[in-house]
Amino acid sequence: xxxxxxxxxxxxxxxxxxxxxxxxxxxxxxxxxxxxxxRRKFRTSPSxxxxxxxGAVYPLFTRLKKQGFLRAERKAGDGRGSRLFSLTTMGQRTxxxxxxxxxxxxxxxxPPDPLRNRVALLAALGPAEQxxxxxxxxxxxxxxxxxxxxxxxxxxxxxxxxxxxxxxGAVRMLEARLNWLEEVSHYLGExx
Amino acid sequence: xxxxxxxxxxxxxxxxxxxxxxxxxxxxxxxxxxxxxxRRKFRTSPSxxxxxxxGAVYPLFTRLKKQGFLRAERKAGDGRGSRLFSLTTMGQRTxxxxxxxxxxxxxxxxPPDPLRNRVALLAALGPAEQxxxxxxxxxxxxxxxxxxxxxxxxxxxxxxxxxxxxxxGAVRMLEARLNWLEEVSHYLGExx
DNA sequence: TCCATCATGTAAACAGTTACATGATTGC
DNA sequence: GCAATCATGTAACTGTTTACATGATGGA
Numbered sequence: 001x002x003x004x005x006x007x008x009x010x011x012x013x014x015x016x017x018x019x020x021x022x023x024x025x026x027x028x029x030x031x032x033x034x035x036x037x038x039r040r041k042f043r044t045s046p047s048x049x050x051x052x053x054x055g056a057v058y059p060l061f062t063r064l065k066k067q068g069f070l071r072a073e074r075k076a077g078d079g080r081g082s083r084l085f086s087l088t089t090m091g092q093r094t095x096x097x098x099x100x101x102x103x104x105x106x107x108x109x110x111p112p113d114p115l116r117n118r119v120a121l122l123a124a125l126g127p128a129e130q131x132x133x134x135x136x137x138x139x140x141x142x143x144x145x146x147x148x149x150x151x152x153x154x155x156x157x158x159x160x161x162x163x164x165x166x167x168x169g170a171v172r173m174l175e176a177r178l179n180w181l182e183e184v185s186h187y188l189g190e191x192x
Numbered sequence: 193x194x195x196x197x198x199x200x201x202x203x204x205x206x207x208x209x210x211x212x213x214x215x216x217x218x219x220x221x222x223x224x225x226x227x228x229x230x231r232r233k234f235r236t237s238p239s240x241x242x243x244x245x246x247g248a249v250y251p252l253f254t255r256l257k258k259q260g261f262l263r264a265e266r267k268a269g270d271g272r273g274s275r276l277f278s279l280t281t282m283g284q285r286t287x288x289x290x291x292x293x294x295x296x297x298x299x300x301x302x303p304p305d306p307l308r309n310r311v312a313l314l315a316a317l318g319p320a321e322q323x324x325x326x327x328x329x330x331x332x333x334x335x336x337x338x339x340x341x342x343x344x345x346x347x348x349x350x351x352x353x354x355x356x357x358x359x360x361g362a363v364r365m366l367e368a369r370l371n372w373l374e375e376v377s378h379y380l381g382e383x384x
Numbered sequence: 385t386c387c388a389t390c391a392t393g394t395a396a397a398c399a400g401t402t403a404c405a406t407g408a409t410t411g412c
Numbered sequence: 413g414c415a416a417t418c419a420t421g422t423a424a425c426t427g428t429t430t431a432c433a434t435g436a437t438g439g440a
């Protein structure tokens with residue numbers, strides 16, 4: 001969760017945070033970039049999980065540099081002192097280790113879901129509010145799904161395979177959610 | 193989200209963390225309980241996202257008590273000083289507000305998924321390692337799904353509707369993932 | 385010139401994690 | 413009596429968030 005896949009206390013081979021792994025991976029697949037470019041990528045991502053705030057990204061880059069996973073070079077002719085970061089050999093190796101295999105169970109197991117958490121507690125609401133909750137969330141999820149579907153189409157024509165597949169994964173999650181919400185409505189409608 | 197759905201800086205009406213909301217909801221739907229009981233519930237949950245460590249749960253209870261959302265009463269005849277916590281009227285109201293509606297977009301939007309993150313970065317691996325990654329994760333997800341399916345059946349016969357529905361939601365997520373991994377393998381197999 | 389945006393960074397707060405400590409209870 | 417577990421709690425640490433500060437750049 002935040003508090004999600006944390007670094008272990010005393011790692012045999014230096015482990016990475018989820019965010020650190022993603023950043024290393026971005027640099028590996030898209031080439032060297034500035035911290036700000038990473039932030040931009042997160043901001044335009046459909047997932048709202050990480051805000052990729054300045055206070056998270058800049059310290060992360062200096063951290064990875066200090067650990068020897070990244071190297072920095074000044075961008076020529078930039079008065080703002082922008083630095084392009086690229087992977088070191090050690091960074092490459094660490095990324096490979098993180099990306100597995102072997103893949104830790106927390107990665108393949110049931111992913112967290114704030115909506116599932118709320119549905120688990122629906123009994124705390126009255127029947128009318130439950131129905132309203134389900135109606136609203138269903139329509140919200142449907143809206144997100146529409147939005148994401150058009151985005152997926154746009155990406156498909158650009159032939160960016162991995163980004164397309166990521167979108168497809170997100171679409172499938174939302175579709176599964178919609179079908180599930182229908183099942184929930186069915187069961188809860190029957191109960192009352 | 194660890195660092196996931198955070199409390200806003202200066203909330204008009206005191207907002208809750210995801211974990212706080214879940215705890216309030218547990219107490220509301222299952223009746224008053226001790227912090228340890230909450231920890232046990234988390235430990236037996238199929239989701240590995242929260243460890244619900246002592247350092248998280250006990251401070252959380254004192255926090256919610258200090259804010260006036262929980263009240264505590266000593267459990268009679270317990271030398272360990274166990275305390276049963278129950279919701280105050282204010283706690284009830286706060287829980288209702290958190291549980292919505294209205295439901296914030298972060299709840300209904302694309303949920304976070306460590307596996308999706310890794311697939312997004314698969315290009316950082318060689319073709320052989322990619323195939324191995326996909327094979328391994330597919331079989332791992334399938335194993336989790338089997339496990340969860342039997343758990344779901346066990347819960348179904350106990351007629352605990354909301355817990356059953358939560359399990360169904362998790363099952364649907366894993367099923368969607370499996371189908372998606374198949375799609376990924378298909379696309380990546382074609383590319384090479 | 386002015387203003388929005390680009391871009392880099394820091395400071396304080398905070399929730400959750402590991403790890404440890406301590407005493408009560410239960411089962412053998 | 414003894415060991416494992418139950419149960420409560422604290423301490424140090426870490427990563428992320430919000431909020432603020434500061435300067436560069438580019439377009440009207």
